[in-house]
Amino acid sequence: MKKLFSITSVVLLVLSLVVVSIGAQPKQAKAAENVPQYRNVMYYGDWSIWGGEGNFYPKDIPADQLTHLNFAFLDFNSNGDLVFTDKDAAVGAPVGQEGVQWGGANAGVLNAIQDLRAQNPNLKIGVSVGGWSKSGDFSTVAADPTKRANFVKNVMKFVKYTNMDFVDLDWEYPASVRDADLVDNKNDEGTPNAKPADKQNFITLLQDLRTALDKQGVDINKKYELSVALPAAKSTLENGIDVANLFKVVDFANVMTYDLNGAWTPNSAHHTALYGNPKDPNYDSGFSVDQTVKYLKEKGAVSNKIVVGAAFYTRGWNKVAAGTDTALPGLFQAAEKTNKDADGSLTYGANNENPIKTGDGGRAGGVWAYRSIDTLKAKTPTLKEYWDDTAKAPYLYSKETGEFYTYDNPRSIGYKAQYVKDNNLGGMISWMQSQDKTTTSTKRDELTKAIKTGLFGTSAIPQNAITYANLNVVATVKPYSENGVGYEITITNNEKADETNEVLKSTELSFETVKLPKFYIPVKAGETLTAGDYKAGTVTTSGGNTVVDLASVYDAQQIPQGASYTFRLKSSASSVDVNNISKIDLTQRMVKSSVEFGKQTIFGGGSVVPDPSDTEAPTVPKALESSNVTDKSATLTWTASTDNKAVAGYKVYRNGTEVGSVSGTTFTDSGLTAKTAYTYTVKAYDAAGNFSAASSALTVTTLDAATPPATPAWDTAKTYNKGDRVSYKGKTYEAQWWTQGNEPGAEQWGPWLLIN
The missing domain is CATH 3.20.20.80 (Glycosidases)
Structure with missing residues (x-):
């Protein structure tokens, strides 16, 4: 019986003026490849x-x-x-x-x-x-x-x-x-x-x-x-x-x-x-x-x-007879009711590690933490450890005091x-x-x-993919030109307190507070960003990203529900284009010394203008399908989602992990392994940070590297871009420009070029 003892994200970033939505042991296990x-x-x-x-x-x-x-x-x-x-x-x-x-x-x-x-x-x-x-x-x-x-x-x-x-x-x-x-x-x-x-x-x-x-x-x-x-x-x-x-x-x-x-x-x-x-x-x-x-x-x-189950604590009896089994004395023997619980009632139990107290561990049951067994032995030096090989279990017993304690070791x-x-x-x-x-x-x-x-065995325990729910937080990016040029970024936490229950109110507050934020911002080649003011905290460059760590700035260590925070990044360029900051990764930490958690990648563009009052999610993207599969890549297409205002883009997930975000309805996932199955889903999002439910899943199996990819059949309802290839009536065609509904080979100078 387990006792209850009583003892005295990630964020969505948005661009706007460009707004981007943000002893003797049994045999041990041997290490093996498949644990x-x-x-x-x-x-x-x-x-x-x-x-x-x-x-x-x-x-x-x-x-x-x-x-x-x-x-x-x-x-x-x-x-x-x-x-x-x-x-x-x-x-x-x-x-x-x-x-x-x-x-x-x-x-x-x-x-x-x-x-x-x-x-x-x-x-x-x-x-x-x-x-x-x-x-x-x-x-x-x-x-x-x-x-x-x-x-x-x-x-x-x-x-x-x-x-x-x-x-x-x-x-x-x-x-x-x-x-x-x-x-x-x-x-x-x-x-x-x-x-x-x-x-x-x-x-x-x-x-x-x-x-x-x-x-x-x-x-x-x-x-x-x-x-x-x-x-x-x-x-x-x-x-x-x-x-x-x-x-x-x-x-x-x-x-x-x-x-x-x-x-x-x-x-x-x-x-x-x-x-x-x-x-x-x-x-x-x-x-x-x-x-x-x-x-x-x-x-x-x-x-x-x-x-x-395993027990990290003892149970014990107070006065136990030794019995006739000299190899296992005290085991399965009668105890005496000579001890008392906190209310004065008699008990068979031995004294606990902690003093018994009415309402707070008031039953004398011989409960000692495993970490305190050495202290227990010092208290009763006549206790000796025995091993019941039938039960595969240890116990402590003192022939002198009659104390008996059972536990795991x-x-x-x-x-x-x-x-x-x-x-x-x-x-x-x-x-x-x-x-x-x-x-x-x-x-x-x-x-x-x-x-x-x-x-x-000695193998490390396999790791899990950690997934966090997203927050409704946006970042507004606009240019500035004082003592040089750069970007002024305002982080706004649009979450608000909705819960009234004490438990949910407290946990909602914690979840919806941005904690120790750090931003990873890739910028245009040749442009370097540095701190534009003290509010930007520590700004460094790592892995092709400008890294903005706000942990050193007291006012930025937490961005509560409904609050905003603004900082500046100075650019090495002579002029700036806010569209250069079209992707931002935001991570959080619980404490300064810990690793990051809750990474979210947000892609944006200059045309996306968020409406914080918008709370309606887009419809679910439909008809997720594979249009082309090779041994190293898979091209996915889906039917556009609708929203009460506008769909800002789509996030693509491979085996439950986000692998990209696009504004259109097609995505190519590359760097895959040949002859391997991958499962994809897609979510739509709007400029206010609302996400649709996930689309139906599509499982794609990449080809053997030795097998050339099949050319998909022409589809009259599908859009094609320059370079796309289709098969039609036994022939292969390549699109010369954007086209939809134009039959390959139907016109001499049309958008399709006969390849084979």
Whole structure:
């Protein structure tokens, strides 16, 4: 059971007066060219930034070892409106980020993990909604179509505003009634409204989320993932989870194979064992990774979507008998109720690492972070580590005090990773990152690295393409002639605050604020640009671009919703033409020292004049088709889009990544690989920065380099430019100038020249 502990873009640029829209280990995995796509999924609790977890910030996470990072947790109410569990942690605190102030648009964990991903493209970031103490409203919301739709709409906005890659639904647990445990957590909701209908309503909620994620993903050219947290106990799964249908909807399921035993049971046992040990009194309940996985497969789970759990913390009992097994003393033995919880009730549990306190970890359950096990051993020097080779699990036991602690270590992690590979599973999850132990680095990474090495070997985790939604920001470019000549560029952020919900209002503000902008501006050959005033910040030349970095200018470090910022670039030319600046790349950063994120390329021309009041998107470009394919290029054409005012141009995407922008309805993508399939889509945009939805996809396969491209047949409805070739009635013709509807060979001196 995961507990919620309580602890005291990119922009569109526009030209106008020219305006441009802007121990003994199991065998390790061998490095291979084609590494299986396992998942190393980590949970990061928002309370980790406070003293109880040693002020553990996102920048300290060993992100290069992970594939997925879950922000835990986001709450919601019975209407489906989102609620912060800790607003200061989420969007307020600087969390150790360079140059970030309390309450800034780049403050909080939600911004810090975006910065972390920018530095580690192998990492996907997502949000876990609910959790052990915040699952009380799932039953109500999932059962009501209106509330469910509101919840889904709000989650979609949240993941867009926070630039996340996946949603993790953490309902603990459907159809399982539980009273709130206010001794453990004063904010615990329990699940008093749970009902049998939750089982089907859970699937319905997931299907609605899946549909919405897919739609939003198409809109911003991003593939969102959907995951869930599942219980490990057979009885809880049978009671509330339609396993077969759930696995049809989700990308993967995180099975919480920890907390399988604890102070609520009268005998010691493993809380996160790989295999069940028949000597365990609860063996028939299936409290092990292997037993749970086999049950899920029997019920229709897809193997490579099953992600099994590792525990970065202990569970413990207080007074446990040694028993008669001298090799494994204390294991599966009776405990005594001699310890007390914070409310004075008796418990089998051992003392926790942190002092028990009513409403704040008030249950004595022997919970110690893995990083604190050496401290635990120093506190009780008679503790000795044992290994249950049947369960592939370690434990600590003291014959003198009767203390017993169960947990994962690198050895048990290694066996779990091997089990994942041997059984074609999807990977491993861990609860939670702040509890890991530092090794030779400053990162808390001992167990995290053991999982990564067990699954991927020494190979680097494959990188992902990071996609960000665009902002409605424009840049106006005009000439100036004071002390020389140059360009005056005004950046205007046309975004405005629309949200009223606290969570969405805060995340919208962060998302729609331009942060630490840097511009890349290619100019006409022979022209050099330098800073025209102090507002231009640091101006350099790199890769054929003039680079304008505004991070050094205090007033330009953030451009809020509705604000503008103007700077000047001085030209080496005797006169300037604003059309020379027809393409601008803008990147942003969360902090000064981090890498850039959210690059957007905007192409423009002198005729484009934006209207900030225009909010209507152009129609979708239609009839995307290939007109010519070679081994190195593909020429695409499509039917023009319409807009209420004017279409400024089209963006072309190859395999989901933007590869160009044009004002017309044809585009040639070059530098391709022979005999390779590529999928293209096109979006139209207007001068105000509105984008259409993506066109239907077209898949093009390039030719073998040894095979000459086929000449396309003449099409009476199609326009052709000089040099275009067509085949007609067995002959090949080449266009001598622009033509449409003129039949090749029909007239002696027409636009077509007979070639073959």
